[in-house]
Amino acid sequence: MMAGRKQAVVMDRRAFLSVSALAGGGMALSLTMPGLALGAHHEDTGMLTAYVAIDSSGDVTITAKNPEIGQGVKTSLPMLIAEELDCEWSRVKVVQADFDPSRYQRQRAGGSLAIRFEWLPMRQAGAAARQMLLAAAAEASGLPAGEFSTRDGFVHHAASGRKWSYGELADAAARQPAPDLSRVRLKDPKDFRIIGKPAVGVDSERVLRGEALFGIDTNMPGMLHAVLETPPAHGGRLRSADTSAAKAARGVVAVLKLDGIGGPDAMSDCVAVIATNHWYAEQARKLLKLEWDVSAAQGHSLDAYAKEAARLHDANSGTVLRSDGDATARLAEAAKVVRARYSYPFIAHATLEPQNCTALYTDGALEMWAPTQTPERGVGMIERLLGIPADKQTLHITRIGGGFGRRLFADYMVQAAALAKAMPGKPIQMLWNRAEDTKRDFYRPGGWHSFAAGLDEDGGLIAFTDHFATFGSGGKPDRTAAMQPTHFPAGLVDDLLFTVDVMDTVIPMGPLRAPGSNALAYAFQGFLDEVAEAAGKDLPGLMLELCAEDRMIGEDVNGWGTGWAFRTSRARGVIERVLKDCGWAKRPRGGGRGLGFGFYFSHQGYFAEVADVSVEGENVKVHKVWVAADVGSHIVNPMGAEAQVTGAIIDGLAEAMGQRISFTDGVIEQQNFDTFPLGRISATPDIAISWVITDNAPSGLGEPALPPAIPALTNAIYAASGKRIRELPIQSWS
Amino acid sequence: MPEEDEFVLVVNGEERTVRASADMPLLWALRQELGLSGVKFGCGAGLCGACTVHLDGSPVRSCLLPVGDVGSSKVTTLEGLQDDPLAEKLFDAWLEIDVMQCGYCQAGQIMTAHALLADNPKPSAGEVDAAMEGNICRCGTYPRIREAIRIASGQEKA
Ligand code: FES
Ligand code: FES
Numbered sequence: 001m002m003a004g005r006k007q008a009v010v011m012d013r014r015a016f017l018s019v020s021a022l023a024g025g026g027m028a029l030s031l032t033m034p035g036l037a038l039g040a041h042h043e044d045t046g047m048l049t050a051y052v053a054i055d056s057s058g059d060v061t062i063t064a065k066n067p068e069i070g071q072g073v074k075t076s077l078p079m080l081i082a083e084e085l086d087c088e089w090s091r092v093k094v095v096q097a098d099f100d101p102s103r104y105q106r107q108r109a110g111g112s113l114a115i116r117f118e119w120l121p122m123r124q125a126g127a128a129a130r131q132m133l134l135a136a137a138a139e140a141s142g143l144p145a146g147e148f149s150t151r152d153g154f155v156h157h158a159a160s161g162r163k164w165s166y167g168e169l170a171d172a173a174a175r176q177p178a179p180d181l182s183r184v185r186l187k188d189p190k191d192f193r194i195i196g197k198p199a200v201g202v203d204s205e206r207v208l209r210g211e212a213l214f215g216i217d218t219n220m221p222g223m224l225h226a227v228l229e230t231p232p233a234h235g236g237r238l239r240s241a242d243t244s245a246a247k248a249a250r251g252v253v254a255v256l257k258l259d260g261i262g263g264p265d266a267m268s269d270c271v272a273v274i275a276t277n278h279w280y281a282e283q284a285r286k287l288l289k290l291e292w293d294v295s296a297a298q299g300h301s302l303d304a305y306a307k308e309a310a311r312l313h314d315a316n317s318g319t320v321l322r323s324d325g326d327a328t329a330r331l332a333e334a335a336k337v338v339r340a341r342y343s344y345p346f347i348a349h350a351t352l353e354p355q356n357c358t359a360l361y362t363d364g365a366l367e368m369w370a371p372t373q374t375p376e377r378g379v380g381m382i383e384r385l386l387g388i389p390a391d392k393q394t395l396h397i398t399r400i401g402g403g404f405g406r407r408l409f410a411d412y413m414v415q416a417a418a419l420a421k422a423m424p425g426k427p428i429q430m431l432w433n434r435a436e437d438t439k440r441d442f443y444r445p446g447g448w449h450s451f452a453a454g455l456d457e458d459g460g461l462i463a464f465t466d467h468f469a470t471f472g473s474g475g476k477p478d479r480t481a482a483m484q485p486t487h488f489p490a491g492l493v494d495d496l497l498f499t500v501d502v503m504d505t506v507i508p509m510g511p512l513r514a515p516g517s518n519a520l521a522y523a524f525q526g527f528l529d530e531v532a533e534a535a536g537k538d539l540p541g542l543m544l545e546l547c548a549e550d551r552m553i554g555e556d557v558n559g560w561g562t563g564w565a566f567r568t569s570r571a572r573g574v575i576e577r578v579l580k581d582c583g584w585a586k587r588p589r590g591g592g593r594g595l596g597f598g599f600y601f602s603h604q605g606y607f608a609e610v611a612d613v614s615v616e617g618e619n620v621k622v623h624k625v626w627v628a629a630d631v632g633s634h635i636v637n638p639m640g641a642e643a644q645v646t647g648a649i650i651d652g653l654a655e656a657m658g659q660r661i662s663f664t665d666g667v668i669e670q671q672n673f674d675t676f677p678l679g680r681i682s683a684t685p686d687i688a689i690s691w692v693i694t695d696n697a698p699s700g701l702g703e704p705a706l707p708p709a710i711p712a713l714t715n716a717i718y719a720a721s722g723k724r725i726r727e728l729p730i731q732s733w734s
Numbered sequence: 735m736p737e738e739d740e741f742v743l744v745v746n747g748e749e750r751t752v753r754a755s756a757d758m759p760l761l762w763a764l765r766q767e768l769g770l771s772g773v774k775f776g777c778g779a780g781l782c783g784a785c786t787v788h789l790d791g792s793p794v795r796s797c798l799l800p801v802g803d804v805g806s807s808k809v810t811t812l813e814g815l816q817d818d819p820l821a822e823k824l825f826d827a828w829l830e831i832d833v834m835q836c837g838y839c840q841a842g843q844i845m846t847a848h849a850l851l852a853d854n855p856k857p858s859a860g861e862v863d864a865a866m867e868g869n870i871c872r873c874g875t876y877p878r879i880r881e882a883i884r885i886a887s888g889q890e891k892a
Contacts, residue, residue, distance in 0.1 A: 207837035208825045210772025210812035217771040274862040279762040352872040401838030402872045434777045497829045639832045650874030682863045684876040
């Protein structure tokens with residue numbers, strides 16, 4: 001897809017559109033947007049955000065710039081372009097872009113951001129191309145442009161019955177001036193023919209053919225396979241190494257000692273075994289005789305953290321995160337006070353495709369094949385830590401066997417690059433085994449909450465306090481271990497106090513699907529369920545009461561929905577809907593079966609969920625989960641959207657049921673799926689989803705369905721059995 | 735440690751020679767000696783099913799099966815099911831309702847589902863769950879896996 005001569009450039013305040021002729025005939029259109037000032041490191045420079053090419057046969061190629069991690073953005077974003085272009089979806093080919101920071105802005109997957117940021121510009125790009133095709137038809141026929149219409153990849157002239165395919169017009173369209181983007185005509189949503197219709201993932205068929213699409217499938221002649229022996233405890237340093245036996249083992253090509261660089265998110269001290277087959281490397285690894293200094297992690301044990309959290313709670317220490325009114329005084333005068341402590345453990349990402357990266361270093365240039373959610377991070381780290389300039393790096397983004405936040409880190413890229421640099425000219429695939437993948441994660445941090453709520457004579461919630469013991473450094477919680485001062489029910493209870501204590505840890509932490517929310521939803525909605533009961537109500541009743549007045553809590557930063565703005569009326573909408581769907585008013589009670597409710601707002605999505613659960617002894621069975629969701633005005637790809645919601649719920653249930661990462665002196669105690677259980681088919685409930693459509697910008701679906709599933713489950717267990725779950729996981733495994 | 739040996743395996747209907755140590759799991763021989771990427775590595779311990787292949791038509795975990803133990807049994811991977819009528823039914827059902835998310839587990843899911851339907855063309859919902867229990871899908875595509883197997887087996891919605 002080589003672009004030929006550049007023809008027209010139009011600028012407006014927001015976006016640039018450039019049009020060129022394709023070398024082999026046809027048109028190419030690039031949409032460039034000014035930086036959205038997402039963070040300090042984003043200069044306000046224009047970056048390519050969409051690339052659309054129409055060749056002379058009428059085939060449309062859209063380049064997907066975001067990595068695909070199973071969230072379906074590689075399908076849904078091109079759908080936005082194709083909709084406004086008015087072409088046939090079946091003629092659209094979507095290709096994955098390589099990493100190219102000079103061309104693509106925000107080339108990452110994660111944060112449920114894609115649909116939110118690109119809803120408008122992607123549509124504008126498609127509409128601009130359509131307008132140019134119309135202009136080309138008008139020019140060719142000498143008739144006024146207003147007499148033409150488009151449909152399924154053709155321009156029609158109704159009066160004469162003539163029609164031209166996009167392919168026929170593409171050359172001429174490339175010579176049209178590019179339209180002013182702010183004035184391109186977008187379709188009336190009621191005329192959408194692609195958006196809102198189920199579309200199959202663009203690569204699904206190739207996966208079923210067994211094609212080599214994933215990072216781990218990268219293969220080339222002479223490729224070697226590397227495994228890493230890393231410190232047994234986090235923060236460990238290599239003292240001495242006897243590698244002679246490993247070197248002599250079958251298939252082994254090299255054994256390399258590598259010094260740690262850049263901290264745990266890059267590379268710790270390690271010994272790499274490089275062999276002709278992963279199996280040989282793994283076997284030889286067992287022959288390494290290494291001595292480690294693991295003193296840095298002394299005392300860093302999950303039990304010790306829990307004890308320290310309890311001590312902090314008892315001491316009622318902590319710095320103030322938010323204080324409204326005088327919650328302490330109001331608690332003292334309340335008719336009834338409810339107190340409870342809630343905790344959740346560290347958990348791992350456990351992507352099914354273990355971390356891996358393939359790299360080849362030749363003549364000072366590095367070529368990499370990586371399943372990564374944030375290509376720029378890896379390239380930047382490799383430049384900084386290994387001294388390979390970014391412009392000497394080529395990165396191919398492969399399909400990704402599950403992200404969930406794990407592949408926002410680039411440690412595996414740095415490691416593969418370091419190995420490749422040490423062995424120039426040899427393609428090397430580094431692959432972690434499952435135990436390594438479990439042990440070297442960036443975990444969802446554990447946390448401990450001590451709650452109190454005050455009720456007045458009528459059961460009204462008059463005071464609320466939370467003392468949160470979490471992790472970070474220098475008194476500041478880590479980003480993934482933090483809580484927002486606007487967290488529910490802040491702003492809705494006049495006297496409210498949030499305090500935080502921060503503990504040090506050597507255990508690496510990172511975002512896991514619905515970061516923060518995946519833990520906080522359970523703690524807060526679990527406690528509020530207790531509060532509602534003490535007030536003689538139920539949780540959804542209490543929530544509706546708190547949300548009765550239409551309010552906006554928090555600021556909607558720059559209108560992009562990047563803030564924590566929470567709208568009470570949208571919460572009410574989904575709560576009322578799910579109660580109706582599940583027949584809440586007539587729910588069964590007791591007898592080992594019960595319904596539980598959970599609501600949460602995250603990533604701009606409003607989700608209310610109800611779980612139907614039976615409890616028999618230690619056995620918990622989830623029969624059904626009802627979901628009501630408000631993610632704005634459109635569901636771009638309903639097929640993908642439903643998959644995201646059901647997947648998130650199954651994920652949340654599995655996390656709550658059995659997942660826990662524990663450690664003693666920094667040594668992670670789980671290794672594989674026997675001790676870190678993932679959801680399985682027999683544990684999968686029926687899931688019924690209702691979309692509550694509201695007049696708000698569409699927002700993403702990769703995450704927000706997960707958080708409320710957990711309190712819905714734990715509150716249902718209480719309804720069924722009378723047992724409060726104040727500590728996760730529900731079933732403790734070894 | 736076993737000697738490096740040559741093994742003649744029958745893979746997807748063809749005789750293929752593999753030079754490997756006898757204890758090398760079939761998984762690594764298929765992926766890295768024979769270049770078949772349809773079979774995936776997930777856990778290496780028989781816990782996830784990503785590496786499922788057929789041995790004389792029965793599903794086995796190739797991460798646990800030493801290449802030296804395969805003998806003359808016929809090995810079939812996803813690549814070898816491409817012209818198989820039952821597999822076609824599964825593929826069609828899989829695409830019809832877009833089962834996959836990240837897709838990584840799906841080869842293993844198809845291999846297990848194929849063995850199930852070959853054995854039991856009209857499985858009940860309980861039989862489907864029992865057969866598929868060993869195949870983890872980290873993305874949670876289970877509801878659609880159930881549905882796709884139902885469609886492929888030509889059964890009505892319950
Ligand atoms: S890789 Fe064989 S069962 Fe998981
Ligand atoms: S589709 Fe991702 S693991 Fe199954």
